[in-house]
Amino acid sequence: MSKLNPRQAEAVAYISGPLLVLAGAGSGKTSVITRKIAYLVQQCGVRAQYICAVTFTNKAAREMKARVASLLKAGEGRGLTVSTFHNLGLNIIRREYVHLGYKPGFSIFDEGDIKALLTDIMQKEYQGDDGLDEIKNYIGNWKNDLILPEEALEKARTPKEQTAAVVYLHYQRTLKAYNAVDFDDLILMPVKLFQEHPEVLERWRNRIRYMLVDEYQDTNTSQYLLVKMLVQERAQFTVVGDDDQSIYAWRGARPENLMQLKDDFPSLKVVMLEQNYRSTSRILRCANVLIANNPHVFEKQLWSEMGHGDPIRVLRCKNEDGEAERIALEILTLHLKTQRPYADFAILYRGNHQAKLMELKLQHHQIPYRLSGGTSFFARQEVKDVMSYLRLLVNPDDDNAFLRVINVPRREIGSTTLEKLGNYAGSRDRSMYAAADEIGLGEHLDARFTERLGRFKRWMDGVRQNCAGEDPIGALRSMVMDIDYENWIRQNASSDKVADFRMGNVWFLLDALKNILEKDEDGQMTIEDAIAKLVLRDMLERQQEEEEGADGVQMMTLHASKGLEFPYVFIMGMEEEILPHRSSIEADTIEEERRLAYVGITRARQTLAFTYATRRKQYGELIDCTPSRFLDELPPEDLQWEGLEEAPQEQKAARGNDALAAMRAMLKKG
């Protein structure tokens, strides 16, 4: 076990009051959190069940759990909570849903469900879904700021806001009717619950006596409030964050929460971690110099003892094709020369579309790669289908799931039947599923159709009963066989290969569910809980990680790279309009783009290279590109520009030590 440096040790041992740890990139913040949990348990006699550590991603939570486990003796960690914000919220709602007027088995709507629901509402209210994304944003922002529909309606000034507020009202009512919540509700509802039921809050405060929060700069208003309410005047907490790595402001994250802490908890102690254990000092100097261009409340200077390291290269390429080719060749040669596995190399970019050409080039050179992000597993047709079956199974009120499932596979229930069923169910204040076998429905529908609906419902009720038995997963497998889903997929798939792949996803999903149920320590997990966890992604990623593991160059967006590190890093597309992104230039949010570049740079352990193209095809036409302003902000003596020989004569002549800046200025003029 590595020794902690004095600052880290201080952060671990300080337990007498609220603590903010400002942890620079690579300064060992995860070590501090995990060691602190161990310290609390082993030195301070705090039982693990009273400790709660919160992160943003399942991956981070998983890693933290594993590291704590390696520090503790068997049994010491019993009851310890290490979870994501959303998982914590889910646990609270799961136990307290009665106070919120919800029923057991409630559904969690994901991004796709939300969009479908909003489209539906807007279709009904406004006969169109113009500006859906905008309205979704409004609603999301309101939820992040704990503003309920009624308040939003009052506050709405512009026509846009008013529209959004009306949709918000309908949206929230529909969710309630469906016995469903969305991701934001998982945070918002506990906060509202605690505000209205102090006795419930008291119970949770008794349960959570020490709190640790990771990536604190990424919290939004409701998340901060949740933490604040749970810790309150006892103020036993440690939050760790880095304002320079705040890259999710566009999603409601409020890095100001770091400062807010000082006001809300005057006794707050601040510890800064500035020693970096990851990168060479040259890489760190670049990162420091770049980020110094942003305003800072907390000044910090990262340093390291990892040696100077190689110069940072800036590779000028003539177009986007040359850029991808260059990176592929660089990686190929470096891999052969150093014998390092491909997994040691990472290619980072601003937007997912940049990955496409790169992918082709890697394929062409037969370089294995792993692409993270992209089309989500849960966006797949077959996964949505099966998920809908699962949801309808545990939550019959979920009309969304009902509609998705009813004709997959074909049950000869058309849109007219469904419309009549919907109207009837609405008039009786029931869900479509509940209304599907009511006698009164016969007045509106022909017997042929009521029979089809009734048959479906009886079948589904049967599946539900089987699931309550000994072997729920087995029951689900038979359900999939029962509806002959495989055949349905084969009919719709373009080839056998695609069909096999899709069917694989279906079994994968059920396997993941099985794993969640099996790996549950205290045996309290119901199938309802397991399905909820599934929507929150956990476990699924775990399984995927286990199955992958193969060597390959890592490709991902700069956003996705946060928290990771690689010996060799390539950051591509270092151009104006890409990084910083065009819309960020327009919206004047350059600082966040700079932090994004900072995050990218600080991912590199030993070797870092930037690439940019002088021209690139965009929206069909060839445009001249300007190297990113961030390159100009980096210390020139640490950079080594390559590929300039292709530049026009007069620029070539300008080459020389002191002429570098002048040359870059000329290059920019193009």
Next chain:
DNA sequence: AGTCCACTTGTTTTT
């Protein structure tokens, strides 16, 4: 219900 064409639209997305 499925196919085709004309038209729009190009960021990042932890859960």
Next chain:
DNA sequence: CAAGTGGACT
């Protein structure tokens, strides 16, 4: 320029 969407048509 391409991919994805929506409307119209078969």
